[in-house]
Each structure stands twice: as C-alpha cells, then as structure tokens.
Amino acid sequence: MRMKHxxxxxxxxxxxxxxxxxxxxxxxxxxPIIVYLVALQEMIWHSLHWTSMSLPQLAVFLIALxxxxxxxxxxxxxDKILSQSEMLIIYTMVAVTTSFTAHDNMxxxxxxxxxxxxxxxxxxxxxxxxxxxxxxxxxxxNPNASMDFYKGESSFFKAEYIRSWLMPMITWTFLLVxxxxxxxxINVILRKRWIEQEKLAYPIIQIPxxxxxxxxxxxxxxxxxxxxxxxxxxxxxxxxxxxxxxIPRIPIKEESYDLARYLNQPPWDxxxxxxxxxxPFLMGLSFLIPLDMTFSTWFFFLFRKWEQVFGRIMGWTNxxxxxxxxxxxxxxxxxxFLIAIWAGRLHLxxxxxxxxxxxxxxxxxxxxxxxxAVIGLILGMLSLIVFCRWLGMSVxxxxxxxxxxxxxxxxxxxxxxxxxxPLHAIIFxxxxxxxxxxxxxxxxxxxxxxxxxxxxxxxxxNRSHPMPHQLEFFKIAERTGANxxxxxxxxxxxxxxxxxxxxxxxxxxxxxxxxxxxxxxxxAGWQAYDNLSSWYLHPRNTDFIxxxxxxxxxIFSLLIWLVRMRFFWFPFHPAxxxxxISSGTIDVYWxxxxxxxxIKWIVxxxxxxxxxxxxxxxFMGLVIGDFVIGCFWGILSLIVQRxxxxxxx
Numbered sequence: 001m002r003m004k005h006x007x008x009x010x011x012x013x014x015x016x017x018x019x020x021x022x023x024x025x026x027x028x029x030x031x032p033i034i035v036y037l038v039a040l041q042e043m044i045w046h047s048l049h050w051t052s053m054s055l056p057q058l059a060v061f062l063i064a065l066x067x068x069x070x071x072x073x074x075x076x077x078x079d080k081i082l083s084q085s086e087m088l089i090i091y092t093m094v095a096v097t098t099s100f101t102a103h104d105n106m107x108x109x110x111x112x113x114x115x116x117x118x119x120x121x122x123x124x125x126x127x128x129x130x131x132x133x134x135x136x137x138x139x140x141x142n143p144n145a146s147m148d149f150y151k152g153e154s155s156f157f158k159a160e161y162i163r164s165w166l167m168p169m170i171t172w173t174f175l176l177v178x179x180x181x182x183x184x185x186i187n188v189i190l191r192k193r194w195i196e197q198e199k200l201a202y203p204i205i206q207i208p209x210x211x212x213x214x215x216x217x218x219x220x221x222x223x224x225x226x227x228x229x230x231x232x233x234x235x236x237x238x239x240x241x242x243x244x245x246x247i248p249r250i251p252i253k254e255e256s257y258d259l260a261r262y263l264n265q266p267p268w269d270x271x272x273x274x275x276x277x278x279x280p281f282l283m284g285l286s287f288l289i290p291l292d293m294t295f296s297t298w299f300f301f302l303f304r305k306w307e308q309v310f311g312r313i314m315g316w317t318n319x320x321x322x323x324x325x326x327x328x329x330x331x332x333x334x335x336x337f338l339i340a341i342w343a344g345r346l347h348l349x350x351x352x353x354x355x356x357x358x359x360x361x362x363x364x365x366x367x368x369x370x371x372x373a374v375i376g377l378i379l380g381m382l383s384l385i386v387f388c389r390w391l392g393m394s395v396x397x398x399x400x401x402x403x404x405x406x407x408x409x410x411x412x413x414x415x416x417x418x419x420x421x422p423l424h425a426i427i428f429x430x431x432x433x434x435x436x437x438x439x440x441x442x443x444x445x446x447x448x449x450x451x452x453x454x455x456x457x458x459x460x461x462n463r464s465h466p467m468p469h470q471l472e473f474f475k476i477a478e479r480t481g482a483n484x485x486x487x488x489x490x491x492x493x494x495x496x497x498x499x500x501x502x503x504x505x506x507x508x509x510x511x512x513x514x515x516x517x518x519x520x521x522x523x524a525g526w527q528a529y530d531n532l533s534s535w536y537l538h539p540r541n542t543d544f545i546x547x548x549x550x551x552x553x554x555i556f557s558l559l560i561w562l563v564r565m566r567f568f569w570f571p572f573h574p575a576x577x578x579x580x581i582s583s584g585t586i587d588v589y590w591x592x593x594x595x596x597x598x599i600k601w602i603v604x605x606x607x608x609x610x611x612x613x614x615x616x617x618x619f620m621g622l623v624i625g626d627f628v629i630g631c632f633w634g635i636l637s638l639i640v641q642r643x644x645x646x647x648x649x
Contacts, residue, residue, distance in 0.1 A: 018083075018085055018481070018482055018483045018486065019085050019086065019089045019482055019483050019486040019487060019490065020083075020086055022086070023082065023085075023086035023087075023089050023090055023490075024089065024093070024486075024489075024490045024493065026086075026090055027089065027090045027093035027094065027490065027494055028093070028493060028494065028497050030062070030090070030093075030094060031093075031097060031494065031497045031498045031501050032501045032505060034058060034094060034097070034098060034498075035101055035498065035501045035502050035505045035506070036505050036509070037050065037058065037634070037635075037638065038050060038051060038058075038098060038101065038102050038103070038107070039505055039506055039509040040509065040637075040638055041634055041637070041638075042102060042103040042107055042520070043103075043107045043110070043506065043509065043510070043518045043520070043521060044509060044510075044513045044517055044518055045637075045643040046518065046519045046520055047634075047637070047643040047644075047646045048630065048631075048633070048634040048637070048646040048647070048648065049102075049103050049646075049648055050098070050102070050631070050634065051098040051099065051102035051103055051464055052102070052103050052104065052423070052425075052463055052464055052648070053281070053285075053422055053423055053648070054204050054285070054416060054420060054421060054422055054423060054424060054468070055204050055207060055208075055285060055422070055623070055627075056094065056095045056098055056099075057281075057627045057630060057631060057647075057648070058094065058098065058631060059091045059094040059095045059098070059208075060091075060207065060208070060211070060623070060624065060627045060628070061627055061628055061631035062090065062091065062094060063087055063091050063208055063211045063212060064211065064624065064627075064628050066082055066087050066090065067087070067211060067212070067219075069082075070082055070087075083214075084212040084213070084214050084480055085477075085480050085481070085482040085483075087212045088208060088209075088212055088473070088476050088480065088482065089473070089482065089486075089487060089490050091208050091212075092469060092470075092472075092473040092476070092487065092490070092491065093490055093491065093494035094494075095469040096180075096466045096469040096470060096473075096491050096494060096495060097494045097495055097497075097498030097499075098464075098498075099464045099465055099466040099469055100176055100180065100458075100464075100466055100495060100498070100499065101498050101499060101501075101502040102464055103463075103464060103520060104425075104460065104461045104463045104464040105457065105458050105464055106499070106502050106506065107506075107518070107520060107521055107524075108457040108458075108460065108520065108521065108524035109172065109457045109458070109524075110506055110507075110510060110515065110518070110521050111457070111515070111518070111520070111521035111522055111523070111524035111525035111528075112139075112454060112456075112457050112524060112525055112528050113138075113139055113140045113168055114139070114140040114141075114145070114146040114149055114150070114515075115522075115525030115526070115528070115529060116130070116131065116134060116139065116525075116529050117131070117139070117140075117141045117143070117146055118146040118147070118149075118150055119525070119526075119529075124533065126529065126533065129533060129536050129537070130446065130450055130529075130532055130533070130536055133392075133446045133447050133449075133450040134450050134454070135391040135392055135447075135450070135451065135454070136167070137167050137168065137170075137171040137390075137391065138168055138171055138172065138391065138451075138454050139168065139454070140164050140165060140168060141164075142160070142161075142164040144160060144161075145160065145161045145164040145165070148161070148511055149507070149510055149511060149514075149515050150514060150515045150516045151514050151516065152510070152511065152512060152513045152514025152515070152516070152517070153512070153514065154511045154512070155508075155511060155512075156504075156507040156508045156510075156511040156512075157508070161507075161511070165503075165507060169503040172503075173496075173499050173500065173503065174387065175384075175387065176458075176495070176499050177492075177495060177496055177499065178380055178383055178384060178387075179405075179458075180466055180491075180492070180495045181376065181380060181492065182376070182377055182380040182381070182406070183406070183409060183466060183467040183470060184367075184368075184470055184488060184491065184492070185368065185373040185374070185376040185377045185380070186373075186377065186406060186409075186410065186467070187367075187413070187467060187470045187471045187474065188366055188367050188368045188370070188373040189348070189351055189370065189373050189374070190340075190344065190410070190413075190471070191366065191367065191471065191474045192347065192366070193344040193347040193348075194344075194414075194417055194471070195471075195474060195475050195478055196478070197347065198343070198344075200417040200418050201290055201417070201418060201419070201420065202416075202417055202420065202472060202475045203285075203288040203289055203290070203419065203420030204285075204288075204416060204420040204468075204472060205472050205475055205476050205479075206288060206620070207288075207620055207623055207624065208476070209476065209479060209480075210617075210620060211624070218617070218620075221617045223614065223615065223617045223618045223621070224617035224618065224620060224621040224624075225621060226618055226621065227284065227617065227618035227619060227620065227621025227622040227624075227625060228621035228622070228624055228625035228628075229621075229625065230280065230621075230622065230625065231280035231281070231284075231621065231622045231623070231624075231625030231626040231629070232625035232626070232628070232629045234250050234252060234280060234626075235280075235625070235626060235629035235630055235633070235645070235647055236629055237249070237250055238250055238252070238645050239629075239633045239644060239645035241645075242644055242645035243644070243645075251278075252277065252278040252279060252280070253277050253278070253279060257275060257276040257277070258273055258274060258275045258276070259274035259275075259276065260272060260273050260274045266312060267309050267312035267313045268309060269312075270308045270309050270311065270312035270317065271305045271308055271309055272305065272308060273587060274305065275587060275588065275591070276591045277588050277589065277591060277592065278591075278592075279588075279589070279592065279626070279647070279648065280622040280623070280625065280626040280647075281422070281622060281623045281626040281627060281630075281647065281648070282422050282423075282588070282589040282592040283592045283595065283596060283619065283622055284619040284620060284621070284622035284623035284626070285420070285421075285422035285619075285623055286422060286589065286592045286593050286595075286596040286597075287596045287599070287600060287616070287619035288420060288616070288619065288620075289419050289420055289421065289593070289596075290418075290419060291597060291600050291601060291604070292571045292572075292573060293418065293419035293573055293575065293576055294419075294593050294596060294597040294600070295571050295576075295597050296571060296572045296573045296575070296576025296577070296580070297419075297421070297575075297576040297579045297580045297586065297590075297593055298580065298590045298591075298593040298594045298597065299571075299572070299576070299580065300572075300576050300577045300579070300580025300581055301579075301580040301581075301586050301587075301590040301593075302580075302590075303580065303581070304323075304325065304580060304581050307323040308323065311323055321546070324546070324549035324553075325581060325582065326427075326428040326429075326433065327437075327546050327547075327549035327550045327553060328549065328550075328553040328581045328582075329426055329427075329428065329429050329553075329578060329581055329582035330428075330429050330433065330434060330550050330553070331549070331550040331551065331552065331553025331554035331555075331556070331557060332553050332554070332556075332557045332574055332577045332578035332581065333408055333411045333412075333426065333429050333578050334407065334411070334550070334554050335553075335554045335557030335558050335561070335574050336411040336414055336415065336557070336574050336575060336578060337407040337408070337410050337411045337414075338554075338558070339557075339558070339561050339574065340410060340411070340414045341410075351370045351374070354370045354371065355370055355371045355374045365484075366484070367474065367484035367485055367487065367488045368485075368488060381398075381399060381402065384398055384402055385398045385399065388451065391451055392447040392448075392450075392451065393447065393448055393451045394444075394445070394448055397435070397444070397448055400431075400435065401431045401435065401452070401455070402431075404430075404431035404434055404435070405430075405431050405459055408429060408430070408431070408459065408462065409465060409467045410467070411578075412424060412426070412462050412465050412467065412468060413465075413467045413468045413471055414575070415575040415578065415579070416468035416471075416472070417468070417471065417472075417475075418573075418575060419573075419575055419576075421579055422589055422592075423463060423585040423586075423588070423589065424462060424463060424579060424585075425461045425462065425463035425582075425585040426461070426462045426463075426578065426579070426582040427460075427461055427582055428582075429462060429582065430456070430459040430460060430462075431452075431455075431459065432452045432453075432455070432456060432459075432531075434550075435452065436452075436535065436540070436543075437542070437543040437546045437547055437550070438542060438543075438547065439542065440539075440540050440541040440542045440543070441535045441536075441539045441540050442539050442540075442541065446536065449532060449535045449536070450532060452532075453528045453529060453531055453532035453535075454528065456524075456527065456528045456531065457524050457528065460524065460527065463585070466495070470491060473487055473491070474487075553581075556577075557574040557577055557578070558574075560572050560573065560574050560577060561573075561574055596619075600612070603615055626647050627647070629647070630646065630647030630648070633645050633646070633647075634646070
C-alpha cells in the first residue's frame, strides 16, 4: 500500500525503494570523473591511493557526499531523495569499477603495453630475446606513440596514436569484461551458501550500511562523531603541516617507529622491519574484524618474523628462498579455496541438480538463475580458450591459468567475507608462479611464457579485486531488500563504461604528463618483463622444493581448519595464516590488529556485547573521518595541481 508523504519525515517508500534507473545513471556518470581522479592521484603523483583498501576510500566519501545532498534535497523536494538502495548501488558501482581500473590493475596495465619496446636496450637484448613472441594485439610497438607516451607534453588524440592503441584497447576490454562477468557468475553460485546458510560476517559492509541507514541514527551518535573528530583533526593538522611545516605534526606513520631498530644484533637482526603505525582508518577497520581472526593474523605475522630469526640461528639463511614465504602464502590460499568448496559441497551439488533439471529448489530470487550462471561460466571459459589460442597460448594451459585465477579470487573473497581485512595484498600468489613451479619454463615454451608475463598485471598483488565487492553487494541486498537482478545489470554497465573511460582517460593523462613520472606503472612493466627475461635466460625444470613447500603449507592450513572445526575455542584460522605470512601490507597494520584485538578483548570480557555495540561507532567514526578529510585533501590537490597530504601511502 502506497504511504502518504509526510514533508517533515523521510517517506518510507522513498527510503526503502529499490535500485532505480536514475541511481544507475548517476553511477555511470561518475565513472569518468572517478577514473580521472585515480589517474592523477594513483598513477601520476603516486600519492593518495583511493582504491587500494578493502573499503574504497573514494566510495565512502561519495556516500557521505550523497547523504549530505539528501539532507538538502529533503528540505525542498523530499520525494526526490536518494534511497538507501540507490546510494549503495552507486557505492558498489564505484567500488567494483575502481577495483579493475585503479592502482593494482589498469594503472599497471599501462606499464605493460609499451614497456618492452621502449626500454629494450643492447644490454638487455629484449628485442632478440622475446619481442617476436609478444602478441601484437596486446602491446604497443609504435616508436612515436611510445616516445610521447613516456615523455609527455603531447596529445593522445592523434590519428597515429589512436590507431596504435585501438587494438590493445579492444583486446584488453574483452578480457576484462569476460573476467568480470565470470566472477559474477561464480558469486551467484556461492551467494546462497555464504550469505544465507553460513551467514558469514562481512565486516566491510557495516560502514556503508550504517552511513546509509534511513533512520540517520548513526549520525546522531556522539560516540561516532568523537571518532570522526579524532581522525579528522589528525588529517587536518597533518595536512596543514604538509603545507606549512611550522605547524606541528601528529606522528601517525613515522618511519622511525620501527621496533627492529632495537633488534640490531644477531640473530635478532634477521627479523626485518617491525613498523608501528597509527593510521586511524586501519585502527577502525581492524576493530570490526572478528576477534579470533584479528589474533590469528597478527600472531602469524610474528610467526613469520620468528621463522626468519630461527633460520638465522640454524644457519639456513643461505638456502635459496628460505623460509619460502611465497610458497607458504600460495599453499594457504589454495587451502582456503579447497575448504570453501568442501564446506559448500552439498550446495554445489544442489546447484548442479538445478542446472540439469532434476531439482525442484527455487532459484528465482538469485541474481541470475543457476543454469544461466553455469552456462555463462562454461561459455566464458570457451571464449577465453578461443581468445588465448588466437593470441598464441596453448589450449591446455588456458583452463589451468584461469582456473587458478578464479581459485585465488574465491579465496580472497572468502577472506573478505569472513574477516574483512583492511588490506589484503598477498604478493606473488598468482597463477604464473604456480604454473612455472609445476611445469618449468622448458615445457611451457616461449609464447606461453610471454603471454603469462603480459597477464601478470591483473593478479600480481590481489590487493584490489572486483569479486569481493560483487558478493558484498549481494549481502547488502539481503539486508536492504535491493533487487540483485538490477544490481547485476548495474555492475556490468559500470565495468564496461569504467574500462572504456579508462582506456581514453589514462592515455590522455599519460601523454600529457609522461608515463616516466608514474612509478607504479614503470614498476609493473619492469616486473613483468624482467620475469620474462629471467624465464628465457635461465630455463628451469619443475621446482620440486617449491612445490613441497606449497604442499606443506596447504596441509598445515587444512590442519588448522580441522582443529578449528573440532574445538570452537581454537583461535587460529587459515585466512589469518595467509595474511600474516605473506609479505604484503600486513607489515603496516599488524600493530593496529594487535592493539585492536586487546581493546576488543577487554571490552567483550568486561562489558559484553552491549559495551561492544556502544564503542563500535567510535571506530567506524575513525574510518569515516580519516576517509572524508583525506579525500578533501585529495580533491584539493587536483584543484591546485600538486600533491598534498595523504592519509594512506
């Protein structure tokens, strides 16, 4: 029944209305603006990384902006305000798009396109070594286009340059859209099991849900505003210090705060860096993580440091790659995938029965029908096989490579669903490492290795990934009643428009400023082609030692899970092991995890869940305050055309 509108209050219909066409259009119109913001901040200046966190900073800022705009519209046109579902679909469109177009993905793709030809020298002999093996549809080999690309002070909109870029644009767009669609199909299959049956925590979504709550209770909470004020003041003061050094700085990320400086005698000097950082948003997000997950992660980070010290004591530091952090991370990630599949085996069997028509279960409320999702996966894999074969890749290698890519994606998504880490850069956990270790370079051949190097950019760090954002919106939809079928259309449109915009805005920006200024872009290019050069110059056979380390880590992770299933009090988790052992951003926020786990334990131990619910808004306020004021400095830097203070990096 349609409710009468009350001009003094939000209309119930308006507040809880479903995803609208206008919200999708708003999200699409934001794409070029967001891509340009990312281009300058994350690519050219390498300063404020809006999108490298699990909770995208720019998307949170947009929610805060729309809530503020809603308050103004409500005063004059109360029936035109954006509903919670509308704001959250805009948030999701921004999040899933920037996960592909931002720092760890398409920024790095820009570093791969022309790097092999521009940086080829007589010393590295790349021209003779692998130029002939690089598929032309994936690269730019026009010398003029490459020169202005790296030197800058030129225009991308020249017929010669556009012709050089057009085929790589089309080719890479096809691959990215196909991967995005297939990840979406996997999420459709997993959604019911992970959201409705297992009821995983999804800590990341708590902040956007609270920020868009129609009751606005969140904004009436003094505890939240105290956290917002603390984080906001730190960002404001440090931002002014950046402009006027005479203003005192609040030290939250000083390089001198490193416990390793006190451990400078053997064998303790092998421990490496032990930095202490006080990023407000990291403290806030760490508090939202389940307590056992928090403890497990920082424990295994210190366990990683103990391995280094123990290796020094035992004299094992001369063993190549000891203590095999890369292999340990791979094994733990593969274990998380196997655990997720095994735990959901009955659901997967039910999905299979539905697909072949022998189950009467209802999938009407799913984002896509199960049969559509499975057929989409099959057709997607067949398309990838044809596509990669056209590029020159062996048919047998295609399902192995992308099967591993999807397995790693499922593991990362599972970690986000269970624990919601603020950052999840798991370095060197990628299909290339596993494939080269398993088959060796000789068996793979030159063309396969070249394509593996070109595919390196979208799976190098696993820090920015679209699959968790897709599933998190399905969880949001369960909480808000949003139409997931419309959400699928919105996300597909967003990724296509976002990637298309990126392929014009990024080259435009790089031809203007010069790709030589983009440090991360250059780094990705060097990593990809240095790896390829090493594979060619130093052929290797199957790495049995590395595979043994992967196997041992996988078994260890499975044992952790089995004990956890047997004893509910067991505080360790394979996801904590994977994050703690991988040499990524955990180094930056391990101390935040430690502090927050202690605070959370004290609150729950002596105050119970009631006390926890009272203090949680403070930590959410830390995140929002840090993000909102941080984005203020980021947007101001675009206006004044110079880097300013950054809340992250």
